[in-house]
Amino acid sequence: MTGVERREKLLSMLAKSKEPIAGAEMAKQLSVSRQVIVQDIALLRAADNNIVSTNRGYVLLKPGKCERIFKVRHTAEEIEKELQIIVDNGGRILDVFVYHKIYGVVKAPMNIKTRKDIYEYVKTLSSGKSSPLLKITDNYHYHTVQADSENILDNIQKDLEECGFLAKLLDFEPVDFWEKSE
Template structure:
């Protein structure tokens, strides 16, 4: 299978799946190496295909969803409560990022859609020698959250605020995320 046809098939497979697909699974399905898949994904992204990389594989970012960035702060022990508040209301946690005054923006894709995804994420963090990204900035961090409507994003904002997780933007932060309109 030639490159263009393979990339079309990768897109078809990702678009037809409700879960991320690992690079190894794509490689096996298409009879190529995982490195070929990684290169194909890079070319597809360069061409504008919205592909998310997660710890569980690749996924197409849903195009009809609305998204919003929330700045939050909480303890490590409250991470599960924060993520549950988002997914229980119908949100998808696309990423986590921090704004570090020295290093700039450090970001990681999450693609968390359910309580099961949260449990797997927390298990991976606790089983390794890594720490949550928020710990590089005294607990302050951001999440890009997508949902099927602005109303769901408003409910998530209210829930995070009621739990005391929302954090105030500082003057040195590069973007006023609250003024940024929801993106469809």
């Protein structure tokens, strides 16, 4: 069994288990040392698998499937602050999009989940080679945000509102932007 196959098996074991699995038990089932399991777990974590160590073993936390679309309005200079509010509360910014009266929905993926991601995004924007989408809609735009709970999304919404960034839907804007057309 290769290392890749072993790590896939580890993920499968963790995903199927309702209880923590001890490293020694995984090592026994896969005929490797416990140290190999520790190293594999580190590699799986580095690959964005949410594996937690407990006193009874390892647990794979299921990724959050809570999503909410926020309509916001702010200046280009406030982009970093807006993104930090979302990330600092535990949100992941999946995309940015605008709803244009003529062009409809214009969307770009973002996948921002850390302050480092925000730094890189803002740095790219400041290079002057591209403009943020908000420029074509008088600073109005939307983000699809994913989080591990509705409570986190509520906190993000509250903080965006407190900063004056949240905006209301207008009459011409559809409520369901995606209508499963993708």
